[in-house]
Amino acid sequence: MNVSSVKGSMSISSSTSTWKAGDTISDQFPAGLRVLVVDDDPTCLMILEKMLIACLYKVTKCNRAETALSKLRENKNGYDIVLSDVHMPDMDGFKLLEHIGLEMDLPVIMMSADDGKKVVMKGVTHGACDYLIKPVRIEALKNIWQHVVRKRKNEWKEFEQSGSVEEGDRQPKQSDDADYSSSANEGNWKGSKKRKDEEEETDERDDTSTLKKPRVVWSVELHQQFVAAVNQLGIDTVPKKILELMNVPGLTRENVASHLQKYRLYLRRLSGVSQHQSNLSTIISAQDPTFGSLSSLSGLDLQTLAATGQLPAQSLARLQAAGLGRATAKSGIPITLVDQRNIFSFENPKLRFGEGQQQHMTNKQQVNLLHGIPTTMEPKQLVSLRHAAQSIGNMNMQVPPHGAQSSQNNPLLMQMGQQQQQQQQQSRGQILVDSTINHAPRLSSSMGQPILSNGIATNVSSRNGIPENIRAPGYSQTPSMLNFPMNHASELPGNSFALGSTPGVSILTSKGAFQEDVNSEIKGSGGLMPSYDVFNDLDQHKLQSWELQNVGMAFDTSQHSNSLQGNLDLTQSALGQQGFSSGQMNGHNRSAAVASKAMFSTGDVKELGSAQNVNQHLNNLLVDNTIRVKSERVCDTSPANIFPDHFGQDDLMSALLKQQESVASSENEFDFDGYSMNNIPV
């Protein structure tokens, strides 16, 4: 077809022309390649800059990841490739990688003095197109342009394929979408932006492609819209529907398709990151069917979480179960699960917390996530995350300090839920994300910023209907929710989720583990992206759960509407778990509570962590991870209220406060608009 052929030719010309940077002779390629190099070490940075200049590239250097992100955001089409160090003080290089992949879809090369297989593998799994060992030699830099060409070529190729026959190319998920077949490019999973441009604007091709394929800039708002649409339609939806729902002029299906693909990968990555949670993955897979029922998203989130290992399979199952209302409580928190479920009432529009209903859909969605998670609390937690907005508050409640008290938790949760719901609806979303994710998911204060604490930018919460706080770029939102990975299950031998009694709690407690992860992720990602990392880092499933939670929360916050509440709940629980997952079940409940609290308030989340001395993990998670929930300090009050005495509200509050502070600060760091989703494997 013309388009295809055109594209083909265009790609070539465009690729060369793009890099020409003013040169009119394509022979000069790759001269003029616009490179952004990020490294906190001034010596290395200077050397790299000199080397890149020697390669005739156009270099921009930054010594902070956040600076790099903001530069990238300001000028999305201004760079061709990014070189980033792995170890950076303000943000983990992998988180940055995630963010870039989601928001800008640029090829990213990681660098590090560390040549351990594990780290290199991490780079690969996070989507780095190359990994250079320091000290970097100029020869290695001379060839980096190949990654740019490759990426573009792939995009073109997909584009062409999609147009031509390859309906089958479409991703299986969307096979049922007629649109795909016709558009043939739904599967432009690769950065179809380019393709889209080409396809849609054949006329413009000449201008755009030759110069540079214009990329659709997925701004925070746009991404939020996207996430909201996806949440509404389910992660398995087709781009066309999303496009229609989003109703954004000028946006093409290809844009959406490629963005969706990335988003999915992001979610998957979040869940896959949590290695700890091998269980999770199993659970998730097992739960897939269940998820589907509730909401594709939630399931996805959970899966992600599970996949990432963050959510202990069990947790995931639990969550799922919780979400679905099933009593999967096998994992250990049978009671809690049940309770949680009720609390989260994913299935029922009413969350026990009181507001449950709001969640409305979101809760349900959240539930989905959970159900599959046999994890003790986690499933519930996940669900709660979804509700994040509410759940967090609720979750906290749920997380009875001592798992045994599931019943007790419930009331707590309920209380919290209620309180929180009100407050949190909006803040919850945010807080949840935050808290859960410890990573300091940036619960964008207002929905606008999905807190991707865990890098699972997936707006878990958003799915629920939570406003896309999650930044568009960072799917991170959901991750946090996903983070629930109720890994706790693994950690909490049963007790770990002491919260077990309260599903929500479990999330929290287990989250302890997440916290750490979350923190790392959240911190790094600031936005959604971080969440990915967070999950990955979570050795402890817990963290993952946090992340998910956070993510969920993040998303939730944005949704302020009822959905938030629900999400919060989830998130909270997730957060709680995550943060607390440290398995300190004693404090589990506390942690959970704390976590959940934390979730509520972006800043609070952090504090919760600290408050929870009880849960060391929790604290660590929260504090360390400082779920950098941005902005929204969701109802700080709720946390206090929510947490039962067990938690020592004061502690929680302080923890929250601290977190808030940290969150606030972290927020700045994470540009990811609150996407700090922690891979909430919902």
Next chain:
Amino acid sequence: MDGYGMQNQIACIRRSLFDQGYLDEQFIQLEELQDDTNPNFVQEIVTLFYTDSTRLIQNIELTLNSRPINFSKLDDYLHQFKGSSSSIGAKKVTSECAVFRQYCAAGNAEACIRNFQHIKQEHAILRKKLEFYFQMMGQAAVAQTT
């Protein structure tokens, strides 16, 4: 003549730095980056390294002096240090850092403290040698112009 003499001398100094293992081929990479547009590039980089690493050393010492020792923080610092020193080709410093990290991973405080003294020593020795080297180069450049 003077110029040649000096050049020879400088060449000898340089060669010995490599032969004795103070510098490795990464240093050559830096030298290759130096050109007319950046005639003092290598010296600038080395200066930058020493400024930065001095700060790092201070942080490491603080961490080593605190109780209990935060090994993970220590490892982070050393990782940075190693990355920096390897970038300029400071061979001995880099390998001492690697040894340190092993001790650090094992939680061996005593060995870490001891090893850190080695790192500091190597760091200081190399600094003196490079300063001398650059000084000679500066003199040679002056001699050549005159």
